[in-house]
Amino acid sequence: MTTATTSVKTRTTSSDPVRWAGRGLAALAGLLLVLFPLLSDDRYYQNMIILSLVFAVGASGLSIIAGYAGYISLGQGAFIGVGGYTIGVLATRVPGVSPWWWVPLAGVVGGLLALVLGLVSLRSRGPSFVIITVAFLFLVQVIAVNWSSLTGGTAGLTLPLPSWSSDMLNWPFHYALVAILGLQLLMAWWIRRTKLGMGLIAIREDETKAATIGINLPVEKVIAFVASSFFVGMAGAVYGYYLTFIDPRGMFSILLSVQIVLALLIGGKASLWGPVLGAFIIEPLNEIANNNLGGGNTRLFLFGGLLIAVVVFLPQGILPAIEELIDKVRNRGRAGLSGARIGTGGSLASLTASLTVVEREPAAQAKPLLEVKGLTKSFGGLAAVDGASLVVPEGSITGLIGPNGSGKTTLFNLIDDTIHADSGEVWLAGERIDGLPSWARAHRGLGRTFQITRLFGDLTVLENVVAAQRSFSLEQLGRIAVSGPEAKAAEELLEYVGMRAYRDQKARALSYGQQKMVELAQVLMLDPRLILLDEPAGGINPVLIDRMGEMIRELNSYGKTFLIVEHNMPFVLGLCDPVHVLSRGRTMATGTPAEIQADPAVIDAYLGDDFLLEPESAPEPKVTL
Ligand SMILES: Nc1ncnc2c1ncn2[C@@H]1O[C@H](COP(=O)(O)OP(=O)(O)OP(=O)(O)O)[C@@H](O)[C@H]1O
Structure with missing residues (x-):
């Protein structure tokens, strides 16, 4: 195991004048609240x-x-x-x-x-x-x-x-x-x-x-x-x-609960001060409706109307809407990061707050890291995965290919319990894990990315990465995520995938290719032993495809094992060994890229003639299931 450290400068926004103005207003409101009983003895307002x-x-x-x-x-x-x-x-x-x-x-x-x-x-x-x-x-x-x-x-x-x-x-x-x-x-x-x-x-x-x-x-x-x-x-x-x-x-x-929910929605449900602002709007309105507008039905009418107005016009609530407006005004005319090239990325050698590096076994001695035995999953009458079995040797970059709809993504979903299997077994590093929920599998070293990226749009890029949890403990839950060692590890990984410049951007503002990179950093934050990549080269430009391939090779040389689903044949056949071929939810062939390309059944079912090797260089398929 090798370790080294890298120094990461943590960005600070403490000098932001808008932020200070907000803090000043909150402090003023707090002061007024504290002084109020001394300033007024009016019991109505008290x-x-x-x-x-x-x-x-x-x-x-x-x-x-x-x-x-x-x-x-x-x-x-x-x-x-x-x-x-x-x-x-x-x-x-x-x-x-x-x-x-x-x-x-x-x-x-x-x-x-x-x-x-x-x-x-x-x-x-x-x-x-x-x-x-x-x-x-x-x-x-x-x-x-x-x-x-x-x-x-x-x-x-x-x-x-x-x-x-x-x-x-x-x-x-x-x-x-x-x-x-x-x-x-x-x-x-x-x-x-x-x-x-x-x-x-x-x-x-x-x-x-x-x-x-x-x-x-x-x-x-x-x-x-x-x-x-x-x-x-x-x-x-x-x-x-x-x-x-x-x-x-x-x-x-129930009206008390409704008023609390209204206060939350009006002020801003995920903001710190929003619920307080909402409460100080709702309760005075309540009093006015009771004392000046006849209470009863007027009150219900008022709150109902307010709820509709908030949902239609201010779905985020007042404070987040104000924050968004301020951001818009401040960023008007600024170039921002959109259209900027993704960074060339850092070196793996400097990643040590984030990743464990393991010496790789020589291929011949590699033990199975993942074993899938007879997994099945049906949707209604359709058997999407129908008794699939495969082995991913430790330290390998294993490929999983097959025609559209052959069950590759579903198999990934069964391996990490994104959906429950009907039957079959999943073993990771010698431990049977198919009875465990997704997070427990992640804690045992299983990470995965999705075919269509699934970042948390409302979190920033840094928060997306830092959200990943390698293990479970109350101590870890209480750790500050936005600064300190956790943020440092996340920043290292973002630097590695070339996305550190975007750390404070909301994930929903990223392009698809950028999201792919951040999702990789997110999964690396788990420091997984096995990484399932679902179409890592899908929908991204050729430069990024090359960079993705480079990173996979580099991470693999540092001991990370991969199972990759991919339709880009030059990418997968140049990177993976062994390669499994899935057809109708079953593994139909397994072998080296050369063996797979020479397998007539695979050519017939999936590859077509484009990937046919010259006859003299084509060895016999090693395994055909
Ligand atoms: N949640 C679901 N409900 C119903 N059918 C589903 C569901 N998920 C997958 N399927 C079906 O299962 C089959 C396998 O789908 P899956 O997405 O696993 O294939 P795939 O090999 O990953 O395809 P592609 O290469 O196009 O991504 C398809 O026929 C699909 O329509």
Whole structure:
């Protein structure tokens, strides 16, 4: 094993004036919030701000599961209610203890409940997930109504009145909520910078692909659930104490959850400050509708109209829309990177923060790294893969060719569990892996790229690479991804594939060829033993095809094993040995490129006469299945 280091300069945007202006505005808003109780003793506005703070904590918490991970929940109000009931039950049953002590406990109860919801709803997504969260909210409400010995049922619970001087008005509630919101925002900010945050956004963008780069979907989703509800439970407790009376109808009202979702959507669901802005828009509107416009139906009409307007005109929310506008104005007239040539790439010798280099066995002694035995997969009546078997020797660049529709991509999908096989076995380095999910296969050294690239469009190029997770540990999830060793390793790989100049661009802005290069860097971030490349030369220009071939050879000389699906015959026959030929979902031939080109069955089924070798140079096919 060889190692060396390379110094990578990390770019900083801390001198960006727009960024500073944004920070200045946030600081000013924060200062106003802190000073407000001292500046005004108007209880109407105090109440409005306290409710806005509760919504802000709820919406910011929701941004973790809905904004980052893409799971919109209509059950967020349940955690406020559960927080309220935790303090209500304990404050009325445990006399002599200040109710404030129960606030952190309410966070723990909210987190535990979220853990249960997370586990129950793991397999659902989209509308079915939303329905589960609504059902969850109603279920908790029904429990609160029926468990009357604990909750007081529909009669509700009356909490002890605050014991502090009336001169202090609602200050303690206000400051407690400001502190909880601060902690909530700090957590949301921190998560967005970690491997966990990258993983959650990857889940939002393309869950299947996320699993193939080592992201442990169930664990990360459950963590996101718990993180999205802990501080919300605490805010619910402060809210319950502030109300001094709680009942199931008020605390578990679906309207509360709807308002939280609205706040999130209006402000910007994946932005840090967006949910806070949204909360401070929604709650005042709520008050105005209640006090000045007759409440009831007007309120529903207002919120419904607002929701439609946001979805139609500001699908990203207010803050992201403003950010996009600022970016557009700033970049007007700038050449940018579009049309620039992809870099010539760095040398592999300098890649050591990112890749493990293994001495290659001589070909004759190479052990099988991948063994596929009798894999089958049918779609309806069509057997796409029909008992395919093949071996990829360690240290080889193995080719997999075959006519369109012969099952090559499906076979890749079965090898990495992007789709489940009906039957058959997959062995990697002597371990049977066909019972493992995609991310566990990635952790064992299996990486793959896709025929049509599948980068996470909303992440930057650097974030796409850094999102890949070589192994699973809570320590690794908490690692900062956008700077430090993780970013350094990703930058090395981007330099290698010639895409480092694009590190801060959103992946969706890249050309197809550029995406291919970034996807290769992403898969290399896993430091895999075996890399499955699905048409690496497909749809890219001849210069890039040459560079791709060069990189594959170079990586192979550093110990990486490849299995390559490709239709570009000069590319695959010049690079791969052995070559497997797939026809109708079965391996029909295996051999060296020369043997394959001389196999009449392969010529007949796939190659045609263009690839026929001169008779004298054509050896007999070694293996024909
Ligand atoms: N999800 C799916 N649902 C239904 N049929 C599918 C699905 N995926 C693949 N197939 C079918 O399975 C067969 C094999 O497809 P596959 O994409 O694996 O072929 P391929 O050899 O990779 O083709 P190409 O070289 O054109 O990419 C095709 O007939 C295809 O239509």
